[in-house]
Amino acid sequence: MPDIDYGALAQAFRSLLPEEAIVTDPLRTFAYGTDASFYRLNPRIVVIAESEEQVRGVLALCRAQKAPVTFRAAGTSLSGQAVTDSVLVSLGEGFRSFGFEPEGAIARLGPSLIGGDANRLLSPFGRKIGPDPASIATAKIGGIAANNASGMCCGTGQNSYYTLASMRVVLADGAVLDTADPQSVAAFRAGHAALLDGLATIARDAREDAATAERIRHKFRLKNTTGYAINALVDFEDPVDILTHLMIGSEGTLGFLSRIDYQTVPDYRDKASAFIVFADLPSACRAVSALKRTPVEAVELLDRAALESVKSKSGMPIEVDGLGPGAAALLVEARGPDQAALKERIALAQAAIDPATTLNGVRFSHDPVECSRYWDIRKGTFPAVGGKRPPGTTVIIEDVAFPVERLAEATADLQALLHAHGYDKAIIFGHALEGNLHFVFAQGFEDQSEISRYAVFMEALSELVVGKYDGSLKAEHGTGRNMAPFVEREWGMRATRLMRRIKALLDPDSLLNPGVLLNDDPTIHLKNLKPMPKVSALVDSCIECGFCEPQCPSHGLTFSPRQRIVSGRELARLACDDPTSAQATEMKQTFAYAADETCAGCSLCSTVCPLEINTGDFIRSLRAEQAGPLAKKIGGGIGDHFAATLGATRLALAGADIAHKVLGTSAMQAAARVAHEKFSAPLWTPAFPRGIWPKPVSSGWEGEPVLFFESCASRAMGAPRGDDSENLREVATRVFSRAGYRLVTPEGQDELCCGQPFASKGLAETAERKVKELVQKLARHGRKIPVVFDTSPCAARAKSFSGDDYAPLDLVEFLTLHVAPKLDLRPIEGPVALHITCSVRKMGLADILLGLAQKCAQQVIAPADVKCCGFAGDKGFVTPELNDHALRHLRTSLPLECMEGYSTSRTCEIGLASHSGRRYRSILHLLDQATA
Known part of the structure; x- marks a missing residue:
């Protein structure tokens, strides 16, 4: 392999791709280069590709430099097939396409679409894709097809090989073949006749060798992903069909799958x-x-x-x-x-x-x-x-x-x-x-x-599986690096020679994912093994599977939870080996923004993690370690004078509203952007709340008392200019009274806080002190009357600190269990949007909230592409790019006629309104309308 000038190659990539799509710094290449296997290779360049043209351009430049290229979808593969020390092409959202033929009989899927999302989109037709790997909620279509992943139910009859309808593929030379397009097929036959003739010759040789042909048929009676899908050589005669079926299970070593079209299967309810x-x-x-x-x-x-x-x-x-x-x-x-x-x-x-x-x-x-x-x-x-x-x-x-x-x-x-x-x-x-x-x-x-010990075991395993039972060394996880040395042992020399001829024909320079699937090094499976240094008891059990990534609001902007843990482990290793190196210093600086500053701390990662690891807790622990005496002193002072802090917040919001009134929206936005970029001021948007001051509200009803605790955001942040919505306490008073409840508020409420704002910044001591103070205050009432929190993040935190004295209720719980059953609900017309906050999901109340909304509106839309909104308390103000990224799909997920949205967190509602162009309010407002 010639010396490769990766600096020049990265510069050449800049003529094809935006700067943010080219990653060369040591920490991000390390983090982005990690997959779920036990191998570690650090790519020199990571490219985020959004289109087929970009992939073809990258391939052309890599061919000129003889630089190996590896394609990456979700990185959930387990055998080392998605790591490289050269160029890693990671698939962006541009490849997240979905299309279908009538009734969903055929699904046309982009390689970056998650398998579970494909099934969700096919669900209205009562159909699904055949492959059902355990990682389907994270694994992407490109990886599912490239590994011929199967799963619990699909067996062999419904895997990608047998349910492939057509395919669009980019070959190593940049040629594109779309087998769903007759013109593309005709052009490919004319332009690549030699390649197709070569495949036809290989297939003919396989079929004419009776022993080899029978061996192939015999081996594929079982699940088998060891080596290439050479059953294509005996199953098909048209070299175009042979080519596309060889791509299934090829692990990115023969070409790039830019679209996979599946014959879908019934999804029985x-x-x-x-x-x-x-x-x-x-x-x-x-x-x-x-x-x-x-x-x-x-x-x-x-x-x-x-x-x-x-x-x-x-x-x-x-x-x-x-x-x-x-x-x-x-x-x-x-x-x-x-x-x-x-x-x-x-x-x-x-x-x-x-x-x-x-x-x-x-x-x-x-x-x-x-x-x-x-x-x-x-x-x-x-x-x-x-x-x-x-x-x-x-x-x-x-x-x-x-x-x-x-x-x-x-x-x-x-x-x-x-x-x-x-x-x-x-x-x-x-x-x-x-x-x-x-x-x-x-x-x-x-x-x-x-x-x-592992090497001896693998030798013994291959002897047992192949020697005694003639089974498959890899049934569904793909060959990768771990089984590459054993391919010939399973298949024999003649069948393996067919595989090598296929690789040489389609990738003559061996630039596509070299070393994977076929490898002449008998010990490659024992090299580049992944170290797992200890970094924190909170995350040391992480197996780097990546199941967390689709839940994370910062994934694709900076780091995912897996990448935060991976980079933390690398910094821990460097701290022991070379703590003062320039590389370690650069990595720490990158970590500060990519891992810490842009972490929402929403902890949704823990809800899908097989080990329930809470990466948000890990980042908060790092913030606590880094919080100096001054930060702790300031935090403690704010906690001690919380009412004064709320008062200052109200004044600041009122001042911003006055400026908005004087300057107008356009000028205010321009000034706010300059202030944010130059002075790190909170970013103002037209959805910015106006300040509100507490005022006594008479319920006008002598009913059962309910202690109603308003979050600090609800107490200080009213509706934005142009929105005449009432404050939440006023709405709560009216709705509760309809159900026979009398709203009361705790004495000295402005001094009370659940501690969440302090906890999120690593000020654990102040956070715990404030929540215990709150619990003690509310428990005096809670022994006798219900205690209801208006905001889900506050409710979740209060629940985690509650004892036997009282059982705090989230607003969703109280409305569903105690208020709505006593009211005559008349669902409002037209669609409404619903945002299910992180806290609601973690408390297990998502279905309850959705059910409540569905009783109040004729159509409720809860966009599946929107999980955590990324506002994260105040990050929507100070790190707005996190909120921007998390809600990038919101506006397009809502129909034009949907103009109202509802949620259970005031700050979330600010970000949601800003990015959707709709008004977002508390779910209590929706119940108020449905029971007016």
Whole structure:
């Protein structure tokens, strides 16, 4: 490989892409270059590509420099196929396209669209894509197709290979082929006749070699992602079809998939699940063989160690401690187009298993809550190992496939193999219907003895899977770097030679993701192993899977939670190895903005993290460490004189409103932008609130008392100029009285605060003091009357500090449980927007809030693309780019006729109004209208 001038290459990229799309600084390339595997390579350049033309331009420049290129979608791959030490092309939102043919029979999907989002968009048609990897809520279409990912239900018949309708692909030479467009196909046949002839020759050679052809057909009877999808050589004769199907599972080594068109599959709503426990593994595996002949959707196997790892999970239908050492369980799901069909399929499944061979019978539950608990148990196995692993180790999760008829024997052999190599705490689970087993164990790579142990184990594993059972070394996770040295061992020399001919034909310079899938280095799987230095007990268990990323409001602007943890680990390593280097200093400066300043601290990452890691807490802990004596003193002073602080805030808001009145909107915005950029003043927008002062409000009703606590934002921030909305307390008084409640407020409310503003800035001592002061004050009343918080972030924090004295209620809870049932609701006409705040989601009240809104309005739109709004207390004022980025899809997600929006946080409503062009108010205003 010639020397590559990456500085010149980065400069050349600037002629194609905006500056912000080209990343070369050491911390961001390190963070952006991380994937879910246990390999670490640091890209020299990261390019954020938004269009096919940009990808083609990057490829052309890289060809000129002979610079290797790796494509990255979500980075959830587990085998090292999405890391590089050269140029990483990360897919931006420009590739997040979605289209469909009538009734959703074919879905045309961009490679940057998340698989779960594709299914959500197909849901109205009762359809979904076939692949269903466990990472589908994070994994993107490009990665799903490039790895031929499957999952619990799709088996082999519904994976990307078998449900591919057409494809748009960019080859290494920049040529584009769109097989859905006859003109594109004709032009490609004319311009790339030699390439197609070469593929036809390879396919003919494969078919004419009877032993090789039979070997290919035999190997793909199982799930198999080891090497290329050379079943295309025997399944198709047209070289265009061969080419597109070779792209599936090629891991970015043959071309760039710029659109994938799937034949969708039915998404049956009627389903039921059974969690069946057996005394021994052979009995469970015999049941699998019997179920294979029935129309069940999925059968998941859990060995005894897997059951032990999740024995405390809610919904476990049997006492695990009482099971013998060889016990196992099956989680079975049946689905049907209607209840009658489902009932028939359940009957067939039940008839296939003798209940006498089980410990708890064969009972299918139709209860969605109970079924969800069963699947949570299954999904909890991987995190259970990851969360309990020793510090500094990583998690290895591998997947193999055995013939189903030999599953019991193979599982026992795999258990014995793991124990023989010291992996005593390993667990085994998997998609039993396909003979596909996953095994998970903790592995350290800090010393050579551990690396050697892993190397010996991998050799023994390949001998077991291939030598004894002729199974698949990689069933669904892709070959990557980890299995690249073993491809020939599984396939043999002749089939592997076909793969090498394919690679040489389509990528003659070997610039596309070199080293992945095929590799001449027999020890490549033992190199570039990812260190896992300790950084904080709050995040040390992170396995860098990336499941958190779609929830994060700063992902794509700066860092995601995974990238915050990754960069924190690297800084911790540098602090030990080379703390005063120029690189370490530069990285710290980048971290301050990318990881800290732009973190909303919303903690939505914890709601989807398999280990429930709260990266917001991690960043707040760093802020606490960095808070100096002066900051703590100022924070303490504000806490001690909170009423005065509120008064000053009201005056500042009133002053801004006067300036707005005098200058007009355009001039005010221009002046505010200058003040923000030059002096870091809070950024004013037309949605900026006016200051309001407390005034007594008479309820006019002698009803049951309710203690109503207003957040500091609600107390100080009124509606913006031009909006005549009443203050929240006035609306609450009126609505509560209609339901027979009398609103009261705590004495000295202006001095009270839940502490959230202080906690978010790392001023933990003041934050805790203020919330305890609040709890003590409210508890005096709360023993006798309901205590209701008007704002969800305050309610969530108060709940976390509440004891036995009182149970604070979020406004959503109180309105739903106590107010709305006593009122005559008449839903208002026209669509309304609903924003579900982070706090509502974390408190588990999202569905309750949505249900309340749906009782008050005929149409409620809660945009799926909008999660945390990124306003984050005051960050919408001081770091407005975070709010801008988080709400970039809001305006286009709402129909033009939708002019009103509702939420449960005053500051969130400011940002929402600013970015949508609509008025956003408290959900209480909506209930007021529906009960007027």
